[in-house]
Amino acid sequence: MPIDTLATEQSPPPWSIWFAILGGPFAWSLQELAGWLSESIACMPGGFPSALQLKVLEAGVTASAAVIALAALTAGYRAWRRSTEHRASSIQVRRRSEFLAAAAFLVSAAFVLAVVWGALGILVLPACEVMR
Secondary structure, three states: OOHHHHHHHHOOOOHHHHHHHHHHHHHHHHHHHHHHHHHHHHOOOOOOOOHHHHHHHHHHHHHHHHHHHHHHHHHHHHHHHHOOOOOOOOOOOOOHHHHHHHHHHHHHHHHHHHHHHHHHHHHHOOOOOOOO
8 A cells, every 4th residue: 555545544534524523413403402502591471572583593504404414414415425435335445534524424314304303393393381
């Protein structure tokens, strides 16, 4: 194995790979924590004056989370397309960088779906009601 190939394999992956892996979970966590915090404050006596303000705040947080998650998905997709493995049906990676690229694409795709799923609650569930 040539020396330059070993040096390339030992180098850390670029920041875009780490953003693609961690951006989606961060966006979903931001959405969930901000939603929980805003709901708990709004449902206390003297909270938000109206349910509309609460929905606007949650929609803004969800839009921010969606932008972050979609940017992470784009970064993961680009990294995966740059790798030598292009089949989504059977990913067989041989190098660390290819594994991280495939993992970044799959993780960010899953968390884009999680952000969309979390957004559905804002649209259909009423504010400050106990659900069983």
